[in-house]
Amino acid sequence: MSSAEDPARPTPGTSGAAGPGPWGRDGGVRRVMGVETEFGISAPGEAQANPMLLSGRVVHAYASPSGSGGGRGTRSRRATRWDYADEAPLRDARGYEVDRARAHPSQLTDVPPDVAASQAASAGTALHVAEELEEAGLANTVLTNGARLYVDHAHPEYSGPEVTTPRDAVLWDLAGDEVAREAMRRIAASPGLGDVVLYKNNTDGKGASYGTHENYLMPRSTPFADIVRALVPFFVSRQVVTGAGRVGRGQTGDGSGFQLSQRADFFETEVGLETTLKRPLVNTRDEPHATADRWRRLHVIVGDANLCQVANLLKVGTTSLVLATVEAGEAPDLALENPVAAVRAVSHDPSLTHLLTLRTGERLTAVQLQWRHLEAVRAFVERRQGAAVDADTAEVLERWEQVLTDLEADPMRCARQLDWVAKLRLLEGFRTREDLSWDAARLALIDIQYADLRPERGLHARLVARGAVETLHDQAAVARAVVDPPEDTRAWFRGECVRRYGDEVAAASWDSVILDVAGRTSLQRVPMLEPLRGTRASTGALLDRCPTAADLVLALTGGRPAG
């Protein structure tokens, strides 16, 4: 192994693309972050189809060669496998590890799904299908843009590459939507394969929910209890900005009516390790995918999938800023009474009038609670940056203020920026025109079809095509992000290795690339434990000098002979 030579080692002065670290402490919005999306999936012609196999069909369609040497965002003849070596899904941020034997099989994400299933001793269809997928190499691939596309439980998941700004988080999330569309197109064009439709939503309205997770890199030194204290009231209130809207109330949609969030009804506890059952508002999974004594990766599972780009920008931007105040020890104390019940109450109140109760006894609406957060963040940024606020931070602050102002005046003013408002505008229009009650099937249909990713069928896609929602990135930029990795994180090294060395990349993960090089008997594992190394600035020249993976290994091992 060549681990003595971290390729991602920075040349002096280039450890970060944007100023001095540690991230989050420069009083701005920038930090290493990323968004994962589990897509809803259906096969119109195959009602009984196994969702794992359907999801495998999506990964395979995108990853496999299509005559022109691999998928648009892939380069190998085989799908790049995942390196599970550094995964630790049972490690809890509160300082202990869950016994494997007591964990739910869905928590064992550090081994291929077939192994997880057999460890849980649950033989049967799931085990069989998972084995079939893994053996065929269909369960996972790493894209040239640094993302991971794989089968997660019963859904295809796109885990975007690490980025450092909210704008880039939105861009590479949009790239994931485009990856999903391309996979659907390829399946549709394949004779003998039934069509698959993908949805960017988080519930079927019948009891199932699947996640859109945000990841934020934080210094390990920040006490986890401080993070929890600050995030709970923030998550309760941010739904007024980030909610994607939902028709129906309760996990199975028994109650009629509209609510702000797809996910709100699925959270049952304040803090916890689980992600598939007893879901917590703050998830404690402590799997940093980075140098563990320096970093933690905050894994946020409470959010909705956003199609509106402004809502998506605000989701990651405002969260990153609140975390910056926590890291500085300057977060306001806005602790709520009964936060789990409060999440639902806020989501179930599109009039935005519900009063939340702080532990101090003060009562205020979710929008007012968001104002409190904005005021605290703005004061914090001013203390750190003065009048010269960096552009990424300034954009988030300005848009945040505008959206809160508009929500207080008339929520419909946010129909071009926020998903729940855009969706509600369509629903109210239909309800009024056709005199429908909230349990009308056509309203539930609009809810589902809003998130259909097909350009011709998806209602949000139609809004974009009409210019009825605001966009932050044009089509050309999204097309580039489908293929190219962000340049200012280790995603650049990962994506470029896949692009340049294709078949010689045996496996990869967030913090490693494993090369299978001709003439070497063992696999060469390149560790990348620092997310801000492996940038274009620090490794571009090295890769340019190395036309093959063998050259790269030679360069990294200081020119030692093959072994």
Place this chain on the structure above:
Amino acid sequence: MAPQEQRRHERREDEPDEVPAPAPTTTARTSAGDAEVDDLLDEIDDVLEANAETFVRSFVQKGGQ
């Protein structure tokens, strides 16, 4: 549109009192974009799946994270 989709009652009797009524205070009709909304609805009519009832019932997902 199926007759059973017609408006019946705004509130269910078993709904807890503290839950606000489903209808928001503002509607699409109050905003300046009425014409735009009408245009949108006309376009969406052409895009919506034909049999709403069946489609919604068959949209069933397995749980995820």
